[in-house]
Amino acid sequence: MAAVLNIRGLTKAYKPGMPVLKGIDLDFDERGLTAIIGSSGTGKSTLIRIINRLVNPTEGSILFKGVELSRIEGRQLREVRRRIGMVFQEYNLVERLSVMENLLTGRLGYVSALDAWRRKFPEEDVTHAYELLDIIGLSDFAHQRADSLSGGQRQRVGIARALMQRPEILLADEPTSSLDPKTSVEIMELLKSQGVTNGIPVVVNIHDVELARRFADRIVGMTGGRVVFDGPPAQLTDDHLKMIYGGEGWLQ
Amino acid sequence: MSNAMATVPASRTWQRHTVGQKLARTALWLLIAVAVALSVQSINVIWEFLWDAPEQMMDMGRRMWPPDLAYYPKTVHAALMETFHIATLGTIFSMVFALPLSILAAHNITPHKGLNLFAKTMLVSSRSVNSLVWALLFVAVFGPGPLAGAVAIACRSVGFVGKLLGEALEEVHFGAIEALKAAGASQTSQILYGYWPAVKPAFWSIMLLRWDINIRESSVLGLVGAGGLGMAMNAAIDTFEWDRVAVILLTIFAVVVIGEVVVTYFRRRLI
Numbered sequence: 001m002a003a004v005l006n007i008r009g010l011t012k013a014y015k016p017g018m019p020v021l022k023g024i025d026l027d028f029d030e031r032g033l034t035a036i037i038g039s040s041g042t043g044k045s046t047l048i049r050i051i052n053r054l055v056n057p058t059e060g061s062i063l064f065k066g067v068e069l070s071r072i073e074g075r076q077l078r079e080v081r082r083r084i085g086m087v088f089q090e091y092n093l094v095e096r097l098s099v100m101e102n103l104l105t106g107r108l109g110y111v112s113a114l115d116a117w118r119r120k121f122p123e124e125d126v127t128h129a130y131e132l133l134d135i136i137g138l139s140d141f142a143h144q145r146a147d148s149l150s151g152g153q154r155q156r157v158g159i160a161r162a163l164m165q166r167p168e169i170l171l172a173d174e175p176t177s178s179l180d181p182k183t184s185v186e187i188m189e190l191l192k193s194q195g196v197t198n199g200i201p202v203v204v205n206i207h208d209v210e211l212a213r214r215f216a217d218r219i220v221g222m223t224g225g226r227v228v229f230d231g232p233p234a235q236l237t238d239d240h241l242k243m244i245y246g247g248e249g250w251l252q
Numbered sequence: 253m254s255n256a257m258a259t260v261p262a263s264r265t266w267q268r269h270t271v272g273q274k275l276a277r278t279a280l281w282l283l284i285a286v287a288v289a290l291s292v293q294s295i296n297v298i299w300e301f302l303w304d305a306p307e308q309m310m311d312m313g314r315r316m317w318p319p320d321l322a323y324y325p326k327t328v329h330a331a332l333m334e335t336f337h338i339a340t341l342g343t344i345f346s347m348v349f350a351l352p353l354s355i356l357a358a359h360n361i362t363p364h365k366g367l368n369l370f371a372k373t374m375l376v377s378s379r380s381v382n383s384l385v386w387a388l389l390f391v392a393v394f395g396p397g398p399l400a401g402a403v404a405i406a407c408r409s410v411g412f413v414g415k416l417l418g419e420a421l422e423e424v425h426f427g428a429i430e431a432l433k434a435a436g437a438s439q440t441s442q443i444l445y446g447y448w449p450a451v452k453p454a455f456w457s458i459m460l461l462r463w464d465i466n467i468r469e470s471s472v473l474g475l476v477g478a479g480g481l482g483m484a485m486n487a488a489i490d491t492f493e494w495d496r497v498a499v500i501l502l503t504i505f506a507v508v509v510i511g512e513v514v515v516t517y518f519r520r521r522l523i
Contacts, residue, residue, distance in 0.1 A: 054433065078437070079436065080436075081436035082436030085435075086435075088430070092428050092431035093428060094450070095428070096449040097445070105431070105437070108432060108435055108436065108437035108438075108445060109435050113444055158431075
């Protein structure tokens with residue numbers, strides 16, 4: 001299977017001499033959902049944000065479908081970013097815009113600022129948006145303002161917005177951390193099924209080990225800025241979890 | 253436990269201020285008293301005139317009453333419309349200049365210290381000069397009339413609108429902007445889709461407030477020849493026609509009250 005993303009020797013230090021990521025090597029191929037687990041502050045979020053350069057790496061290489069994106073800037077960077085979908089913990093919708101407008105912001109990388117301002121999006125984008133609203137079950141909410149939705153609904157809009165980009169990879173940074181358990185499962189199901197439908201890899205940062213086990217095809221365990229486990233969920237043992245999270249009382 | 257309770261002295265006292273705080277407060281009051289005394293001395297009050305003031309006020313009141321209402325349709329109405337135009341045009345001009353300056357001043361949109369400083373300097377210099385002073389300058393440039401007034405109003409308002417709007421922009425929640433960035437949106441698209449919807453209510457609220465202030469300010473700009481109600485008032489004062497001055501004052505009062513009502517109505521609908 002062709003590689004989509006190759007990360008080599010990735011290091012990030014927000015303060016010189018205090019790296020958060022200490023030499024990460026990871027490869028992602030065309031399909032499957034990868035869950036990145038690890039305790040807070042271990043660099044999961046930094047890792048996922050470096051992939052689309054919301055955070056700049058200190059050292060190392062990120063090869064996305066043959067494009068080295070660790071050093072690009074400006075237009076080049078924007079053109080790579082629009083091929084990478086991202087879902088956020090706090091949904092990050094534009095609160096005062098309608099659900100439809102929020103979906104269409106997924107096309108801002110393709111539509112000129114002036115056309116976007118005049119709400120002149122190509123016909124196919126609007127059609128695609130309605131299709132996605134059907135998929136996430138919010139067809140009746142197209143004209144509602146984003147701030148009138150519940151957390152679960154917002155996150156589904158967040159996922160639909162990312163899918164509007166017709167991304168070649170989908171990143172999700174703690175997409176279920178602000179949601180109740182039932183909604184969390186629904187969101188994970190949506191992420192997983194959309195990854196399969198579109199034939200794209202999905203990379204999810206997640207706190208909940210059970211949820212990761214249930215939905216992931218592959219689990220990456222991180223601790224102290226390093227990858228300490230990388231394999232299918234079946235191989236993840238309590239010993240690994242002790243190593244990833246430290247201590248063992250919480251496992252009982 | 254009960255032992256420990258018993259050893260606590262029976263007469264525990266509580267005081268609001270410690271001795272040091274009391275001394276500091278007394279010193280502060282003394283300082284204020286001295287400052288007031290010095291200021292009164294330095295403004296050279298002519299006491300005869302001060303004692304005379306109530307009588308003079310009564311006299312002026314008698315001259316103002318009854319107001320010469322017939323004067324309103326003759327002159328005041330046209331001057332009032334001019335005041336409206338000065339305030340409205342001035343507010344619109346200020347918006348045009350304040351928008352780019354506020355974007356340059358907001359450090360989250362413009363991460364460039366030099367540009368921030370430039371924009372902030374422009375905004376501060378606009379605010380540091382009073383409307384009347386701006387009007388004096390522009391009367392000298394454009395000659396007396398409403399144009400000078402409108403430009404003066406605009407120059408004073410740019411600083412006000414730009415500062416408040418810049419602060420509103422800086423308070424925009426970063427999350428939505430980050431999401432737009434992640435979708436590959438350009439800086440312009442981020443402003444139009446991320447920042448603008450977030451600051452829109454604040455923007456209209458600031459513009460309405462400034463328009464309200466400008467109505468009041470433009471009604472006195474005429475005192476220095478910049479058109480509007482003030483010009484009519486100046487003429488009436490110069491010729492001691494106090495009954496006409498009264499009509500103008502009543503007009504200003506009515507306009508301010510109506511402006512307040514209108515602004516409050518629209519602001520409530522906006523937010």
